[in-house]
Amino acid sequence: MREKISIISLGCARNLVDSEVMAGLLRQGPYEVVSEPSHAQIVLVNTCSFIDAAKEESLDAILEVSRLKEEGKLRTLVVAGCLSQRYSEELMRELPEVDLFIGTGEVPRIVEILQEHQQNQRRHYVGIPSYLYDHATPRRRSTPSFWAYVKVSEGCDHKCAFCIIPKLRGPHRSRPIGSVVEEVRSLAEDGVKEINLIAQDLTAYGRERRDGTTLYGLLRELVSVTGIQWIRLLYAYPNFLDESLLSLIRENEKICKYLDIPFQHVSAHILRRMRRGKSGSAVREALARLRQAIPQLTLRTSLIVGFPGETEEDFQELLDFVQEAQFDRLGVFKYSIEEGTAAALMESQISEEDKERRWQELMEVQADISRRKNEALIGTMHRVIIDGFDPETARFIGRTQAHAPEVDGVVYVDPSPARTKSGTACRPGDLVEVKITQGLDYDLIGEILDA
Structure with missing residues (x-):
């Protein structure tokens, strides 16, 4: 009889793809993947640890599942993903109810790891991440049948002062164009109409391969795949959106006129501290260039409030920028101290009260902008x-x-x-x-x- 395993996937879309790959591999092995943890002998929690809120959500999920184990309804509890990659040794001590901890690079070994696990034997499997799935990797999608995420690269080479992702996901590495195209063709044959391309930085796609692989070249191939109606680009950096790429996005009807670009801040002082490599004027110029190149562009961005050293003047500049920029979509994060990052060691940390106040002010401004933009669409x-x-x-x-x-x-x-x-x-x-x-x-x- 096949053992039943349930996967709880937390965090970002990139983590979800990892969960889908593990589910696909497990189905090829001696396991049946079920949706309800209470119906499984094994539960795998694929965690996120990007910010404090994500860590808390992951720990809450682990503790909730551990109750099933205490009640005798569960044999094995597995914790995978970024939390394991980052804190496996500490978690081994603090969470005795967890049997296995699996890092972000061990995804392809999930069946092997479970097979060699013995009852009452606790282990952690964490190494330097180098894993990258391809079109031949089995994958059990959990999104609706008509849309899918496709991860074209993994890892990150940026050195942002606030971000732990390079340590959790390893250096940037890209799939070959042919591999991505084959996966998208297969998805189209399964009825998928909408493809959402994801990576830590889509615009870095292919750069490390040094064989001419580019995001532009990938898109040129993907738009010819029969059955795909929409192709959406998520998580791009403005530095590498060149004119040829912008022109392709503008002119091809299959490519959504949509970009998700994390500007993070506009104050030159804060951008320098963040190691974002942009001045406030450069951010504004990038924004103007994007909108000029793609007049109908929908732009999503993310911003951070309460970064160490952010003065009231810095925040007011950010607030004014949001009013001026009129973003279509906006996500705002309250800075949280992340061990192992440069920002964690910085002086002039901001109080939680000030972070909350600044977050509320920004979100109120954006809600008004969003409502007015939506009202302007009436009749269209x-x-x-x-x-x-x-x-x-x-x-x-x-x-x-x-x-x-x-x-x-x-x-x-x-x-x-x-x-x-x-x-x-x-x-x-x-x-x-x-x-x-x-x-x-x-x-x-x-x-x-x-x-």
């Missing part, structure tokens, strides 16, 4: 991919090219009387024409227009 037409149905509002839920899955708002879609009468309601994955009728803080409401 958009192609929407249907994600599902919301019984509470009796509306379908969907997204435009301007809405990345899981992180952005949605479009609530009123079904048309004609479709309701004829019984041709929308199905998940359908692409429909929608007229926007209402704009909310982060979401839109619209109605389907039938031909």
